[in-house]
Amino acid sequence: MNKPATGIQARHREETRERILAAAERVFAEYGYEGASFGRIAQEVNLPKSNVVYYFETKKKLYRLVVEDIFNVWRQAADNIQPDSDPEQALGEYIDTKLELARVRPHGSKVWANEIIQRAPIVQDYLENELRDWTNDRISVIDGWIDRGMIRPINARNLLYAIWATTQHYADFTHQIQTLNDDKELSETQWSETKRAVKDILINGISKG
Template structure:
């Protein structure tokens, strides 16, 4: 689910996209070519290269520990996404997540001191991946191409990360008890930016006058349906998951349904 990557991102991008802190540094995620990348980058302070006994590590020791740390975090986040999707926030436990990750409970607590911190990291990661999917929705873009690309990526994420969508849906259905502050800040800001772009497309005569918010709501509802109601879709597909050809047909059908009549 996660692809490890040596982080070459600029300091500005790192600061903007960082998610959680540990004694070793920050980690963040980004989406490129429909592949999710998982990056680690260290603090510049000397303690980042000191082991638990207080002794400085040799470069090869530090590199090995960095790789182990990245793998542990990757396993924890992948497991947490599954467990939170299956059991919800209240039903999930650090012990269950540790078992799913194949790690001792102490390892999970080492990187994420509380269940809430781990949960918020998972939810924020899901949103950041979805946000990156909309990078092409800018004023100078062709609306059909930009919205089509957004729908394609959202559909691909519904296929490859259904648990992430389920975690988000469960949180919202419960009234966002854990991440309401995130909705009121990050989600609101992101949505307003996309709404402004769509208004500019309308003013420029690129698309018909429609409600930008309802267009976004419809895209979210339709694309995430294929993750949140995966079992229902499989049942109606003769008990099988959609194959590659069916997914391509589905993406094309969704784009035609959502974009027909609004793009010239």
């Protein structure tokens, strides 16, 4: 009888942890690292503050997990950027996924952007290791495509920067986009049009056709 209870308890703990992480992402996006607190996060997720402390111990630990989580999601979005992949298809899927994440998880992108604007006081070591290694790996793949004549010669690093800047713009500047869209959120149709337009612009820049 104890094993099912243990499984249920473990699942409940994981669900609670994920709820706190999601709430923390929203709070850090709105208030920044300094303005956020366990109290605000607990209120956002409708849990006692002690629960947040129990799962994450310190604000810095929770913040790092939020920042690392959004990067890991972005990194998974690029899984198809492999040496034997079709470049236009792989990059198109990457752009599609990054834009979809901008739509459904804008707060994570805002937390990341705020951290970088402040010169990464909490996660500089993460940039110097995980981000640098991942970026260099993707650059090697793109350079390999160029060497094999699969895409036209371009600067791979600048291509990645252009993809990041364009896709994350739709998360980091949602208020500006809504203001220019007659104070309305982008509709499903507009998001589809956005994905097509961004891919047309960026993929045409590498196409040999």
